[in-house]
Amino acid sequence: MNTKKKALPIRLPHAEVLSSIVGPLLTWYEGQSTLRCLPWREEVTPYHTWLSEIMLQQTRASAVIPYYTRFLEALPDIESLARCDDELLMKLWQGLGYYSRARNLKKAAGVICQEYGGKLPADFAALLELPGIGRYTASAIGSIAFGLPLPAVDGNILRVTMRVLQCGEDIAQPAVRRAVEEALAPYYPSGQAAGALNQAFMDLGATICLPHGAPHCAACPLARLCLAHDAGSEQQLPVKSKKAKRRVEQKTVLLLHQGRALALTKRPNKGLLAGLWELPNLPGHLTQAEVEAWLAARGLRTLTIARLPDARHIFSHVEWQMQGWAVELASPDAMVAEDASPLVWASPEELADTYSIPSAFQYFLHEHHG
DNA sequence: GATGCGTGGCT
DNA sequence: TAGCCAAGCAT
Structure with a gap:
C-alpha cells in the first residue's frame, strides 16, 4: 500500500451561504464606489488594470498610487x-x-506584442501563461477588464470568506485558496458585475472586514449572514500559520565620496534586490582599521573617514544590521583590484535620476545629503 | 507545499 | 517595540 498521505481536497463548511452574499455585496459596492477614488478605476483599460494589479500585489493602494501615475506618464501603452x-x-x-x-511586466509586454498583436488576451489560461501573472491576477484582469466570471482570490476574499463561513482552515495553505476559488466560482456573474464583485470584496476587506483590530461589523453589508459575527469569533479568524523566523545579517556599508561623486556597485542579477544599485558593502561589522585596509587594498586613498549612525533594514525574510562609514577619497582613484566588484562614480544628479537604489540604503544616502 | 522575494503602516 | 499584514508569483 502507498503509505503517503494523499492530500484531500479542502471542504468548506456551510459553503451554500456564499450564494447569498453576492447581492448584498454588489449593492453595497455600488453605493460606496465613490468613496474610494483610485486612479486605476478612472479609465479602465486592460493595460491599466494589468499594471495596477501587478503593483498592488502585496502592496497597499496608498503606496501604489504615485507609482502608478508616474509609470503611465513614462510608459503610456504596452x-x-x-x-x-x-x-x-x-x-x-x-x-x-x-x-x-517590474521585470516580468516588461517580459510579458514583449510576449503580448509578439503573440497577441499588442493587446492582452481576454482569456484566463492565456493570461496565466504571461510572466508575473498567477491565478489571482489573471482573474482580476479577466473580470475587471473583460467581464469574465472569475473569483480573484486574494487575502481580502480569503479573510471575508473564512469569516462568513466561520471556517478555521489555514489560509496559508494554497489548497485553501483553491477551495475558496471553487466555492465562489458558481455564483460569479459575467460582465461588468464580475469585476465589481471582486472589487467589492477587496474594498470590504480594506475598509470593513479588517485584518487586525476590531472589524467594523456594524457597517458590514454581510453582518446578518456572517457565521463568525453570529458566533462572535470574527477576531479569531482567519487562521494563518506562522512563517519561519527571519535570519539576521550584519553589514558594513561604505559611503565613498570622490569630490561630488559617490561610489555605487550593481547587485547580482539573481536573488535579493537583483540588478539594483547599492552602496559598496561588506559582510560583518568591520573596525575602522579593517575598512581602511580594504580601501587600501583596492588602491583607494583615504583622506578622511568617519562613522555614520547605525541602521537596520527589515525585509520579509532577512534583517540587515548595518554599520556605516563615510569616506573622503583622494581623486582620481587608482584602478580597482580584479576581485572587487567595479565601482561606478555617480553625480548627485545621476543618483537622483538614473540609478535605482533600494530603500535599504536610503538611511545612509540621507546622511550623505543632510 | 515551502521558501524567497521589499517596503511601509498598523497595533 | 516586535510582529503582523497588504489587491501574490516563481521556483
Whole structure:
C-alpha cells in the first residue's frame, strides 16, 4: 500500500451561504464606489488594470498610487513598456519592492506584442501563461477588464470568506485558496458585475472586514449572514500559520565620496534586490582599521573617514544590521583590484535620476545629503 | 507545499 | 517595540 498521505481536497463548511452574499455585496459596492477614488478605476483599460494589479500585489493602494501615475506618464501603452530601457523601468519601480514584478511586466509586454498583436488576451489560461501573472491576477484582469466570471482570490476574499463561513482552515495553505476559488466560482456573474464583485470584496476587506483590530461589523453589508459575527469569533479568524523566523545579517556599508561623486556597485542579477544599485558593502561589522585596509587594498586613498549612525533594514525574510562609514577619497582613484566588484562614480544628479537604489540604503544616502 | 522575494503602516 | 499584514508569483 502507498503509505503517503494523499492530500484531500479542502471542504468548506456551510459553503451554500456564499450564494447569498453576492447581492448584498454588489449593492453595497455600488453605493460606496465613490468613496474610494483610485486612479486605476478612472479609465479602465486592460493595460491599466494589468499594471495596477501587478503593483498592488502585496502592496497597499496608498503606496501604489504615485507609482502608478508616474509609470503611465513614462510608459503610456504596452508597446512603450515592451521597448523601454531597463534602467528607466527599475527607476520607475524604485522603492516599491518585489522588483521582479517590474521585470516580468516588461517580459510579458514583449510576449503580448509578439503573440497577441499588442493587446492582452481576454482569456484566463492565456493570461496565466504571461510572466508575473498567477491565478489571482489573471482573474482580476479577466473580470475587471473583460467581464469574465472569475473569483480573484486574494487575502481580502480569503479573510471575508473564512469569516462568513466561520471556517478555521489555514489560509496559508494554497489548497485553501483553491477551495475558496471553487466555492465562489458558481455564483460569479459575467460582465461588468464580475469585476465589481471582486472589487467589492477587496474594498470590504480594506475598509470593513479588517485584518487586525476590531472589524467594523456594524457597517458590514454581510453582518446578518456572517457565521463568525453570529458566533462572535470574527477576531479569531482567519487562521494563518506562522512563517519561519527571519535570519539576521550584519553589514558594513561604505559611503565613498570622490569630490561630488559617490561610489555605487550593481547587485547580482539573481536573488535579493537583483540588478539594483547599492552602496559598496561588506559582510560583518568591520573596525575602522579593517575598512581602511580594504580601501587600501583596492588602491583607494583615504583622506578622511568617519562613522555614520547605525541602521537596520527589515525585509520579509532577512534583517540587515548595518554599520556605516563615510569616506573622503583622494581623486582620481587608482584602478580597482580584479576581485572587487567595479565601482561606478555617480553625480548627485545621476543618483537622483538614473540609478535605482533600494530603500535599504536610503538611511545612509540621507546622511550623505543632510 | 515551502521558501524567497521589499517596503511601509498598523497595533 | 516586535510582529503582523497588504489587491501574490516563481521556483
